[in-house]
C-alpha cells in the first residue's frame with residue numbers, strides 16, 4: 001500500500017504494510033507554481049519511485065478535501081489553483097489503482113491513531129501547529145469531517161490575546177494569529193528580539209539558553225493555544241490530545257505553559273487529560289493516508 005502526503009513544499013510517498021509499518025519513503029519537491037496537473041504528476045511519480053506494485057493509494061493533501069467526491073474543495077495560496085482539482089480521479093488516471101483521499105491533518109491523526117501515540121484510542125483530538133494551526137477530530141476511530149468537509153480548523157477560534165490581529169483566513173482575532181510559527185517569530189522581533197533571527201528554531205534555542213524575551217514570546221503563544229485546546233476538550237471529551245507540527249518542537253519553554261493552560265481550562269471530569277506529542281513524526285500523514293488506501297484496496 002502507498003500513502004502519500006501532499007503539502008505546499010514537498011510530497012512524500014511511503015510504502016506501508018497492512019499493520020502500519022512504513023517500509024520505504026520517497027520525498028520530492030511540490031511543483032506548486034506549475035499548477036495542479038504538475039502536482040498530481042509529481043505525486044504519481046513519487047509513488048512510482050517506491051518501485052513496488054501497490055493495490056491502492058491513499059492521499060492526504062493540504063486543503064479542504066471532500067473524501068466522498070474526491071475533490072479539493074478549497075486550498076491556500078501554498079498550492080495555487082489546487083481548489084477544484086479532481087484529486088482522486090487524477091491520481092487514479094496516473095496510477096490505475098483505487099485511490100482514497102482526505103485532508104493531510106486528518107491523515108496525520110489517522111496515522112497516530114493506527115500505530116502512533118493514540119494507538120487504540122477511540123476519540124482523538126490532534127492539533128498541528130506550524131505555519132498555520134490545524135486540527136483533526138477522530139470519533140470512534142473515524143475522522144469527523146463535518147457537513148462541509150471543513151471540520152478541524154482549530155486555528156480559527158477567537159482568542160483574547162489575538163484581539164484585532166489579522167488572521168490568514170481574512171478574519172481577525174483568531175488564535176492562529178498569535179500561536180502559529182510565523183506569528184511567534186513576528187512577535188519575537190516586534191518585541192525587540194535579536195534581528196536576523198530568521199527561524200523559530202533559533203528563538204526556541206534562545207529560550208532554552210535563558211533568553212527571557214524568547215521564553216515569554218513562546219509562553220504567550222502557547223498559553224493562548226492551550227486555552228483554546230482546553231475549551232475544545234471540554235466540548236469534545238477526547239481520550240487523548242496529540243500535538244504535532246514544527247512549533248511543538250520548541251521545547252519546554254513552549255510545552256510547559258501550553259500544558260498548564262490546557263489543564264487550567266478543564267472541567268473537573270477531564271482533569272489529567274493526556275496531552276502528548278505525536279509518536280510518528282513527519283511520516284504520520286503518510287501512514288494515515290495508507291490506512292485510507294487499505295480501506296479501498298480491491
Ligand SMILES: [Zn+2]
Pocket residue numbers: 155156157167168169170171172174176
Ligand atoms: Zn482565522
